[in-house]
Amino acid sequence: MEKETIFISDLHISLNKKEITKKFLLFLENQARQANAIYILGDLFDAWIGDDDNTPPNKQIKTQLKLLTDSGVSVFLQQGNRDFLIGDQFCTETGITLLDDYAVIKLNGVNTLLTHGDLLCTDDLPYQAFREKSRTEEWKQNVLSKPLLIRLLAARWYRFRSFFHKRKKSQDIMDVNQQTVIDEMKKHDCYRLIHGHTHRPFIHNLEIKGKPALRFVLAEWKKDSVEILRWNAKGYKIENI
Numbered sequence: 001m002e003k004e005t006i007f008i009s010d011l012h013i014s015l016n017k018k019e020i021t022k023k024f025l026l027f028l029e030n031q032a033r034q035a036n037a038i039y040i041l042g043d044l045f046d047a048w049i050g051d052d053d054n055t056p057p058n059k060q061i062k063t064q065l066k067l068l069t070d071s072g073v074s075v076f077l078q079q080g081n082r083d084f085l086i087g088d089q090f091c092t093e094t095g096i097t098l099l100d101d102y103a104v105i106k107l108n109g110v111n112t113l114l115t116h117g118d119l120l121c122t123d124d125l126p127y128q129a130f131r132e133k134s135r136t137e138e139w140k141q142n143v144l145s146k147p148l149l150i151r152l153l154a155a156r157w158y159r160f161r162s163f164f165h166k167r168k169k170s171q172d173i174m175d176v177n178q179q180t181v182i183d184e185m186k187k188h189d190c191y192r193l194i195h196g197h198t199h200r201p202f203i204h205n206l207e208i209k210g211k212p213a214l215r216f217v218l219a220e221w222k223k224d225s226v227e228i229l230r231w232n233a234k235g236y237k238i239e240n241i
Ligand SMILES: [Mn+2]
Pocket: 042, 043, 080, 081, 082, 116, 118, 196, 197, 198
């Protein structure tokens, strides 16, 4: 069979988005099984408050991911800004491999840079400051040491607040900074970048060191539209499933 790699991101799975959960479980049982590797580029979950949270639909997702990896499909995951607390226990339970915030893979022999995308949004200074603080061991341990119920309530409150917070921000600072994109691609010596996060699916042409380059922005999953990026020896295809 032909070798295939699939890229997805920004599913934002949560208890109240049952259709997305259903679509993801179907994806794991169907398209994912035909692939060699699946890359989930962050925000698989709308909120992840610790690997000990087995409230629905987490347990079911973990079980299906484990069945997939047990069947021989490699699954790689980058943390997003919503699920950066995914840790070692989740990886053990699912058989997935966690990748760094920036990861370079060979795709059809071409160096390809993968990232969730929030690190590229450098115009959003308050967010970047929060990001830096929340990635320290001290911050994470402080959160993870709270009882699960407290974390569940806090996550609910945080989501409620961020809904209003986001509406006030201009559309521009929520997008990537073009110079940051170029700098990171240069730094990692890549002419192809795949990321999610911004929910602005598109394939951008750009120039890195005088050579043509591509930036693929993955789509968020919606209940009426799910796009996956499939890659095989012939090239790529964006498919609505
Ligand atoms: Mn995101």
